[in-house]
Amino acid sequence: MIIVMKPHASEKSIQAVAKYIEENGLQVHLSQGEEVTIIGLVGDKSKLSTETLTIFKDVDRIVPITESYKLANRKFHSEPTTVKVGSTSIGPGNLTIMAGPCAVETNDQLMCIAKAVKTAGATILRGGAYKPRTSPYSFQGLEEEGLKYMQEAGIATGLATICEVVSSDAIEAAVKYVDMIQIGARNMQNFILLKEAGQSGLPVLLKRGLCATIDEWLNAAEYIIAEGNPNVVLCERGIRTFETATRNTLDLSAVPVLRQKTHLPIIVDPSHSTGSYKYVPPMAKAAVACDADGLMIEVHNDPAHALSDGPQSLNFQKFADLTDELAPFCSLIGRTFKS
Amino acid sequence: MIIVMKPHASEKSIQAVAKYIEENGLQVHLSQGEEVTIIGLVGDKSKLSTETLTIFKDVDRIVPITESYKLANRKFHSEPTTVKVGSTSIGPGNLTIMAGPCAVETNDQLMCIAKAVKTAGATILRGGAYKPRTSPYSFQGLEEEGLKYMQEAGIATGLATICEVVSSDAIEAAVKYVDMIQIGARNMQNFILLKEAGQSGLPVLLKRGLCATIDEWLNAAEYIIAEGNPNVVLCERGIRTFETATRNTLDLSAVPVLRQKTHLPIIVDPSHSTGSYKYVPPMAKAAVACDADGLMIEVHNDPAHALSDGPQSLNFQKFADLTDELAPFCSLIGRTFKS
């Protein structure tokens, strides 16, 4: 951390800052430029509330130098992480497709979708049993009943399973039935839930918040890992911008940026980010091309009658066509898929 | 809701949409323009998943006409709501100031701050006992112990008290000790927490999410009210934009917009939104001038040594000066304050 003083900061102001730092057990490193004086801190910054330094006289601003996340940081863990989920795994060398309905509706529906996505190449079945909806009057999910259907569909097809959780009750139930849990965008900074997810022992898919910076996202991952659970997978699902032609703006450049900053695997969700099935195939290909480790795609047997998010769901034929088209992209980028 | 068909939509496409609507128990209202055909829906739209209509052939887009929130909507509840909190109330005719430290640190500290803010005109003591922090390594709050200090400070000074809650455990504890609970920005769409807040029986201050639209915010309020708890107060605390000179961008025009859309009282937080004590007084005055019902302001006995958010906290003198300056603005705008 660096403290930039204002031009013409008095010697007295500079000494006051230095004294405060030293009183907190850190060392000071002064650098007197022509225009400004800069004060560096050396030592364990967790000992002082560094932001309060901005209150001191003649302090212009504080510039953080190191990231606050450590366990998720590639600087301290250079090898990419592979996360095991049931009988499959997410990470370098293969492309993982998670597919299924936005919301679990009935046992038959889910079984039928599971078989279709398995045939087309998916290895993880997704399905929402707890639905966080903007309006209290929208369909909120089948809850534990839905989780049971997920388990049955997983056993019948050999697919691993993933469900979103929205509370500690949901996590408790999920542990009994599914292979991976998902923290949704709206809960990315629900820190209680992150800690509980960390304690669950299950691998966690952490979706990016709608207006979360990449650094905040990695700090949220840090909450999970800090509970002793290293099995975190990140999922880019679009950020909120001024553009309204798509539901959100898919930030694909987050993929290579994350590769620099973290060792965790990265999944892209082209369904929720764009909000329209028409945009799913091109964005899925783009995600593979920029080296995402996998995709999360909504698939529905009958999108016109889906209880949630029908417009962005692919039907079976469109999904099968897409995975056929994706396969040669995977070869080009050096990832195993459907083979 | 209106369905706009593409130019040259075929009669068959139009009939398919109309049939789907009628099968779901609604009536269709066709409007054939020169360029486009528009299909209106008449009846109870909750019966169909209207968004799936976008999948139908030749549908260009869906235009919602009515808001999904009803109980929070001024169209169906034209009188402004006054919310009672302990011995004070928030609503038309008076200006409510909630003040106190970002985080409760010790009993003595809180008592000393409580007395100072009471003297300066605050009627509600704020103080965080559960702190949602971006990094897992930052101070996370005193939890229930902090709530007890809040209660003691409230009793000693006659101030009503408010604390943020982040989990159902925190709500259970808060019910025992404080007069009002707060849902923070990061939990604005933690729907489980919203429902539990609704069931708590306590008045709820609902902060706007960092990237929540006003409509999403009112839908979040609807979650609370739909549980039978009409005592919801909204708090604008800045939204996330590209500008980095302030921590967030305080959206003061949300105040008059909310006046049109809802009957709920509106509080403005100039501390968290700007992130700097220097900007708190001008933005506090601006909030009063555009007719906010109150302010939430961070005050600390010793900002340079605060455990959280020191840079945006006012010390006692600055807070007392500010309330002195605010008083004549309240008179101008027709609100009682310190009298």
Next chain:
Amino acid sequence: MIIVMKPHASEKSIQAVAKYIEENGLQVHLSQGEEVTIIGLVGDKSKLSTETLTIFKDVDRIVPITESYKLANRKFHSEPTTVKVGSTSIGPGNLTIMAGPCAVETNDQLMCIAKAVKTAGATILRGGAYKPRTSPYSFQGLEEEGLKYMQEAGIATGLATICEVVSSDAIEAAVKYVDMIQIGARNMQNFILLKEAGQSGLPVLLKRGLCATIDEWLNAAEYIIAEGNPNVVLCERGIRTFETATRNTLDLSAVPVLRQKTHLPIIVDPSHSTGSYKYVPPMAKAAVACDADGLMIEVHNDPAHALSDGPQSLNFQKFADLTDELAPFCSLIGRTFKS
């Protein structure tokens, strides 16, 4: 256009709106729902300033139904457009790469870069002679001298050439020396410049403004085409969001959205959008994978000594490696490149 009235709008209010519309030569189409009345307009809306309708009593809001751009609109021109630039062309079936330095520096430098990018597969040479820079103290370009170098490099290599223009003087000069002009992001709504570009007779590359919606962008294209110049190519170059890990956020989903909305070709610029050479290759591949018609990439002989935008420039080796890697992606997507 549709006018949505407030619930319980009086008959008198409805009649006032209807009368205003009819006085302006349009027809009214009333639709009385259970909750709200909707008024449709039939006829030539250019006859009235429709937005003023929001002032009428009991009007809730105005909903536009048709886009204001016509010539750029795919609804009225379903075939994709191919734009000829010198001896090459941009459009369906092939991938066009525009490459070169951010700023033209010297004749030798440009010639050397031109040869390298030609060898690697580029067909258009880019190079800035007029540089719009945030600070007045940054290097502003060689102006007409730089255009001459562009022409010479184009003749020597057989590459077509493109330069940004920032004024009518620059357009006048550009017409003499280069094959295509570029309107930069900061001038996307410099309507005078758009008109002059339309009158220039040269094909125009129109970059998206940093905070322009897709509809505003297409309206800007409309300005150019309305002057009788149909040769407009769109260039996505990142939009401004809250994320700071990349210079801007590359909105790749704009590519498939534009395919639906317009017949104009679409180029993606992974250099300016990300701001770092490290992110150029993955985003270039992603752009090809989601079916962009081409790429604009910054290439420099010695990025460490570039006068502008060095950090995002590829050196010759990295650029050649990238085009080698891109070729099989083009085959997959059905575009000719380097063959």
Next chain:
Amino acid sequence: MIIVMKPHASEKSIQAVAKYIEENGLQVHLSQGEEVTIIGLVGDKSKLSTETLTIFKDVDRIVPITESYKLANRKFHSEPTTVKVGSTSIGPGNLTIMAGPCAVETNDQLMCIAKAVKTAGATILRGGAYKPRTSPYSFQGLEEEGLKYMQEAGIATGLATICEVVSSDAIEAAVKYVDMIQIGARNMQNFILLKEAGQSGLPVLLKRGLCATIDEWLNAAEYIIAEGNPNVVLCERGIRTFETATRNTLDLSAVPVLRQKTHLPIIVDPSHSTGSYKYVPPMAKAAVACDADGLMIEVHNDPAHALSDGPQSLNFQKFADLTDELAPFCSLIGRTFKS
């Protein structure tokens, strides 16, 4: 400027950076922390393209320490600037109201509006003769004819006059007829126009770009001042965010931020930012309360028949009521208005 090296940067990498800096005539200031090495630059940074330093091996990032604008910077010019416009002036101690129609329509209309706004307390008449419009099919203004009407209305009422300019032709014309020129939001980074405005000799109102940061805005002001024209006034008119309930989001906290960063006067435009006349009075009061030096407000004799932006215009009565309400706010804040 500071260069932050990656953890474990090699001595060789550090020396390479240091050598590059010294070769460019600057001095290096090394600071070796426990985790990272930081390299400070001392000397005239304009000598090197500092951003290219990010290409060097083991460089993590570059942190700018000083702002690139100097003439607009309060650090080097601590006294607030007062700008004279015709017979009035903008700056500390008084509140300036610029009022008038969005677009000049006819001589009679303008004269009638001028008299009304003068009576109500405005001292500068605004009116658009050159209108930058999103669609080429919208009304584009009366051009020079409109400027003449402005001059006549100014002479008749004693009001100073201001008009937006969009090209060098418009500036040339404006110099003959009006007292102040305006650079609109869409042209804030039209650097050619900024330079020409600087050379015009007229005071310049510089509106903030829709997605311009405060630092970019001040750099744009620097372009004008660097041409020898110190008479620049800044105008906050809303930024683009995800919120759609208002046309843009009025960033009122920009007012106190600008007070810290610059000595230039600050005007707030509540009409364009909100897009609705209903929100103009509360936001005008808020702007005065947070110490803006003035307001720009749209006023129209007959908003329902305005050729542009009717919905946000106040009629005469509403404008007179507003200035009456504003007067006591001015007294409170220590500014002269209507006296």
